Amino acid sequence: MTIHAWLLLGVYLALLLLAAKPLGSYIAAVMEGRGLALRFGGGIESLLYRLCGVRRDEEMGWLHYALAILLFNVLGALAVYTLQRLQLWLPLNPQGMAHVSPDSSFNTAVSFATNTNWQGYSGESTMSYLTQMLGLTVQNFFSAATGIVVVIALIRSFARHTARTIGNAWVDLTRITLYVLLPIALVYALFLVSQGAIQNFDPYKDVTTLQVTEYDNPKLDAAGQPLKDDKGVAITEPATTQTQTLPMGPVASQEAIKTLGTNGGGFFNANSAHPYENPTPLSNFIQMLSIFLIPAALCLTFGRMVGDMRQGWAVLAAMTLMFVVVAIAAISFEQQGNPLLANLGVDMAAGNMEGKETRFGIAESGLFATITTLASCGAVNAMHDSFTPLGGFVPLWDMMLGEVVFGGVGTGLYGMLVFAVMAVFIAGLMIGRTPEYLGKKIEAHEIKMVSITILVTPFLVLAGTAIAVMTTDGIAGIANPGAHGFSEILYAFTSAANNNGSAFAGLSANTPFYNGLLAVAMWFGRFGVIVPVLALAGGLAAKKRITASAGTMPTHGPLFVVLLIGTVVLVGALNYVPALALGPVVEHLMLYPAH
Amino acid sequence: MKTLLRPAITLFVLLSAITGIVYPLTVTSIAQAVFPGTAAGSLLVRGGKPVGSTLIGQNFAEQKYFWGRPSATSPQPYNGITSGGSNQGPLNPALVAAVKERIETLKAVDPGNQLPIPADLVTASASGLDPHISPAAARYQVARVAAARKLPPEQVAALIDVHTEGRQWGLFGEPRVNVLLLNLTLDDQQGK
Incomplete structure (x- = not known):
């Protein structure tokens, strides 16, 4: 790491931790129904409840809460699917984008409803402006709100005792959207425009370039498929152009909630590498900050709501420590560059620049890759597929930790609290006492739900990868030969089941096979976790609170932080080391053969 | 329900x-x-006509122009509606072959150049629309551009210094040169 990279990481951490506390307190206030914002927006809120027939003081049990969340998200998926399938007939489609295919629409609908934002399509050549804003932008808000309200329900279950309810899902969803996500996104979107992100509804603009470009244009058959010769090489004909078509659209408004809500689905195919999405190094830094902002703040919301800030700081400390280690690793590996290119006489002082933007360089690309994969964001400002083997190992590993180190908004903290319960359980086994966390006894029901939560995603990842590598449809998508091709598939399923959404994007995933299988992984990776987490919340809320005794393990000190980190890392390693050995590890050994 | x-x-x-x-x-x-x-997209206008955007790179292959990052968009480089990278892995033989070809092209148009070849000049960007190159990549091309335009190299090098942006606020990002703006200035100065 260069001095500049250390400085960048230091400033990032300082600003993140500074911003986390006030925002955490604010979110706690909003979710407990107090504070200035509620008085300010109370009129709109009351009107919404009246129109919806919601009684705000009527709380729900966990099952009722889970059903409400599921229903709301199914509606979201249906809306996104419908908008894509009908977009040619709908307004705000100046480019005349055709209806999207059924399998791609299905994949995208599930992808955006589950906060994954995996993208099999290229935004600028597929989606109308209406689909982007009324379908995708809306789901960026709703899936973020869903994650946050689930963790708020779980926090309440620790804070309450002998209670039958965990909150009102409609009220929670409304408040987090109106008072937290919308105002921050609005200011943030305008900042992005100030840096150069675009925000308009104009048709795409043709400009006359300085020089004529000569290129080989692939010949197409009547069905629009590229023609190939006997050897399978595409047939091309020479062509020239002096026109460049610049894509337009309401980008900044979607970009803001894309990172703030750890969604990650880009307006354009190149995502946050596209200069119209992420124009300057400063916009890049703020994007990185916004990804971790709410996940970090929620740790302190947790501390406040359970009445012991030290509990929140302990969880945040565990996350921060794990983040720093992988961030340093990613930046260092990318800085080393590619020895194969160095052999050709290329000066590798700038590092591995394949698939990276000049304005970001190595430090901001490596840091972004770490942040976006630890949080289940999945936006990218560099192409992970072109990272060095160990540089690409880091994003994969980040996701394999289960998206609990900061993680997605809400999802990260509820995942981490599940690991915290697991950690006290393991500690309890070691010393032979009944484990307890925050005054709640951890018993059979809790451990069952925790186990389901922890095991759902590895099952989806490993089974999905196994199916894909054993079928011709799965193999057909591979872009890079050798071990890297396996990594592409492993990355796709890891990303989908953990609701991340980034990719080793060489994989051709816009096929019925991948669209279908990855959608299944995304759906169950999301709701296969949310439902047991809410069941866990229901059980905990009903328990009596026991007072801490001399035998209670404190869950706010360094010992607990170490235990928590150990649990997260061990579970990740036990699940995935064999698969990782076949992918990036083999590739690294091939890139640096022993002499 | x-x-x-x-x-x-x-x-x-x-x-x-x-x-x-x-x-x-x-x-x-x-x-x-x-x-x-x-x-609206930071558009650049010359003579009433839009000639590009300060944020979106263009393809340059003529000797009199500074060249930008290689672009992996298809079918033509710097295609505004197919943004994306090459997605070639570090061991992919196609990556090594592509970089080799780019080096040969650079050497062919400027055989006397002994400077080290900066990585960003021979590797594809993430967006395929990267408007910038590193100052080293710009300096590497000074001799060729100066010869093609019959300008003193010092004058061309001075222009690079003018167009070099440092780190934003001294901390964020990397120093860089906007290729399209640099080439436009060269054209403007020579009255084209």
Whole structure:
């Protein structure tokens, strides 16, 4: 790491931790129904409840809460699917984008409803402006709100005792959207425009370039498929152009909630590498900050709501420590560059620049890759597929930790609290006492739900990868030969089941096979976790609170932080080391053969 | 279930209207009032005609122009509507072959150049539309551009210094040169 990279990481951490506390307190206030914002927006809120027939003081049990969340998200998926399938007939489609295919629409609908934002399509050549804003932008808000309200329900279950309810899902969803996500996104979107992100509804603009470009244009058959010769090489004909078509659209408004809500689905195919999405190094830094902002703040919301800030700081400390280690690793590996290119006489002082933007360089690309994969964001400002083997190992590993180190908004903290319960359980086994966390006894029901939560995603990842590598449809998508091709598939399923959404994007995933299988992984990776987490919340809320005794393990000190980190890392390693050995590890050994 | 259906559907529709219509339209109207240039795409106009955007790179292959990052967009490089990288892995033979070819092209047009070849000049960018190159990549091309334009190399090198942006606020990003702006200035100076 260069001095500049250390400085960048230091400033990032300082600003993140500074911003986390006030925002955490604010979110706690909003979710407990107090504070200035509620008085300010109370009129709109009351009107919404009246129109919806919601009684705000009527709380729900966990099952009722889970059903409400599921229903709301199914509606979201249906809306996104419908908008894509009908977009040619709908307004705000100046480019005349055709209806999207059924399998791609299905994949995208599930992808955006589950906060994954995996993208099999290229935004600028597929989606109308209406689909982007009324379908995708809306789901960026709703899936973020869903994650946050689930963790708020779980926090309440620790804070309450002998209670039958965990909150009102409609009220929670409304408040987090109106008072937290919308105002921050609005200011943030305008900042992005100030840096150069675009925000308009104009048709795409043709400009006359300085020089004529000569290129080989692939010949197409009547069905629009590229023609190939006997050897399978595409047939091309020479062509020239002096026109460049610049894509337009309401980008900044979607970009803001894309990172703030750890969604990650880009307006354009190149995502946050596209200069119209992420124009300057400063916009890049703020994007990185916004990804971790709410996940970090929620740790302190947790501390406040359970009445012991030290509990929140302990969880945040565990996350921060794990983040720093992988961030340093990613930046260092990318800085080393590619020895194969160095052999050709290329000066590798700038590092591995394949698939990276000049304005970001190595430090901001490596840091972004770490942040976006630890949080289940999945936006990218560099192409992970072109990272060095160990540089690409880091994003994969980040996701394999289960998206609990900061993680997605809400999802990260509820995942981490599940690991915290697991950690006290393991500690309890070691010393032979009944484990307890925050005054709640951890018993059979809790451990069952925790186990389901922890095991759902590895099952989806490993089974999905196994199916894909054993079928011709799965193999057909591979872009890079050798071990890297396996990594592409492993990355796709890891990303989908953990609701991340980034990719080793060489994989051709816009096929019925991948669209279908990855959608299944995304759906169950999301709701296969949310439902047991809410069941866990229901059980905990009903328990009596026991007072801490001399035998209670404190869950706010360094010992607990170490235990928590150990649990997260061990579970990740036990699940995935064999698969990782076949992918990036083999590739690294091939890139640096022993002499 | 019935007690859930009404609030679910109504709330979904109302919040969709707020976040999917009111919010983007509010951002658009404020953005276009306060930052009209950037909201519309930071377009560059010469003689009343748009010739590009300061944020979007263009393909340059003529000797008199500075060249930008290699672009992996298809079918032509710097295609504005197919943004993306090559996605070639570090061991992919196609990557090594592509870089080799780019080095040979650079050597062929400027055989006397002994400077080390900067990595960003022979590797494809992430977006395929990267408007920048590193100052080293610009300096590497000074001799060729100066010869093609019959200008003293010092004058061309001085122009690079003028167009070099440092780290934003001294901390963020990397020093860089906007290729399109640099080439436009060269054309303007020579009255083309």
